[in-house]
Amino acid sequence: MFDTVMIIALSALSIALVLLFIRIIIGPSTQDRILALDAIGVLLVGFIGILMILQDTSVFSDIVLVLTILGFVGTLTLSKFLERGVVIDRDD
Amino acid sequence: MTGMIDVIVAVFVVIGVFFAVVSAIGIVRLKDVYSRAHASGKSATLGVIFIMLAVFIHFLSQGVMNAKILLAILFLFLTAPVASLMITRSAYRNGVKLDKNTVTDDLKEMYEAKDRDK
Amino acid sequence: MPFQILINVMLAVLWMFLQNEYTFVSFLFGYIIGILILIVIRRFLKFDFYLKKVWAIIKLIYLFMIELIKANIDVVKVVLKPKQDHKPGIVAVRTHLESDFEISMLAALITLTPGTISMDFSDDSKTIYVHSIDVPDKEAMIKDIQDSFEKAIMEVTK
Structure with a gap:
């Protein structure tokens, strides 16, 4: 029963990921695509979390951390680059 | 006892997945970038926080205190507002159009005043 | 401390x-x-008991949690409404907060609360520009933000 609920949850999350993918393809502006990619990064963290419960292992916890940080950094650099054309601002 | 904890974990996961799916629907359905940022910045974050709490409770019931998962929840909390702020700001500065229903736009005045000063 | x-x-x-x-x-x-x-x-002890500050932080986190859950119910309502006829808008909110830390905290709180995300700062970073998904009453919204969050943040940092 418990495993069934988890598998249904995984399927629902996969559908959500497909929806986000639609937005990446049709998104009128580049910012739309960044937004959808950011959301995909966040949802993948949840996906791995459910996998951890299902397989009863905590080895993926490092991956969760790295994915969170990398998703954030990627979003920041992309939007900063689009804003001014540079990633690192210098005050001078 | 374990049955109890399984039920709690399942409820948390279901709530989290519900919010995550709603945010995905919102990103597809809403009309402009700024409204979509609402869906992705709030619902996706809360949904995943619920799921990670469920994971934490699941491992805590087996006697494993997994602090890395709490750390991941903290990171999600801290990073979500910054990410949505950066995306909407870069969208506005690149001139992505607002939705036609929009009633007020105070930000436009600020940038116009800045242009005049130059 | x-x-x-x-x-x-x-x-x-x-x-x-x-x-x-x-x-x-x-x-x-x-x-x-x-x-x-x-x-x-x-x-x-010569100083104030430090748990008083911790208690203020706990109160802030509690307020934050309640607002976050309300925000999500709000988003669910907007997203699942059959007809998309909400009226979004960008509103300027002036703050009385002083330091950079307090202002960035306020911006983060605004993002995770019902119907609003912070978008941009003015040059003196005293005005936060907030995008709201539905603006029925501009003044009430500004007052709401100033009343609830600024007070809680001031209690923590003061």
Whole structure:
């Protein structure tokens, strides 16, 4: 029963990921695509979390951390680059 | 006892997945970038926080205190507002159009005043 | 304040040695006992009891949680409404907060609360530009933000 609920949850999350993918393809502006990619990064963290419960292992916890940080950094650099054309601002 | 904890974990996961799916629907359905940022910045974050709490409770019931998962929840909390702020700001500065229903736009005045000063 | 935390941690470590049990649980237990001891001797200390500040932070987090859940119910309502006829808008909110830390905190709180995300700052970073998904009443929204969050943040940082 418990495993069934988890598998249904995984399927629902996969559908959500497909929806986000639609937005990446049709998104009128580049910012739309960044937004959808950011959301995909966040949802993948949840996906791995459910996998951890299902397989009863905590080895993926490092991956969760790295994915969170990398998703954030990627979003920041992309939007900063689009804003001014540079990633690192210098005050001078 | 374990049955109890399984039920709690399942409820948390279901709530989290519900919010995550709603945010995905919102990103597809809403009309402009700024409204979509609402869906992705709030619902996706809360949904995943619920799921990670469920994971934490699941491992805590087996006697494993997994602090890395709490750390991941903290990171999600801290990073979500910054990410949505950066995306909407870069969208506005690149001139992505607002939705036609929009009633007020105070930000436009600020940038116009800045242009005049130059 | 750092001095009191140091005393507290030292008491916790002492408790661990006395128990001869070097685990996180016994550290936590010792820390709680240290807090109790600090409550008893708080009149002899020169500074304010530091848990008062911790209590303010806990209150802020509680407020934040309630608002976050309300925000999500709000988003669910907007997203699942059959007809998309909400009226979004960008509103300028002036703050009375001083330091950079307080202002960035306020911006983060605004993002995670019902119907609003912070978008941009003015040059003197005293005005936060907020995008709201539905603006029925501009003045009420500004007042709401200023009343609830600024007060809670000031309580923590002051």
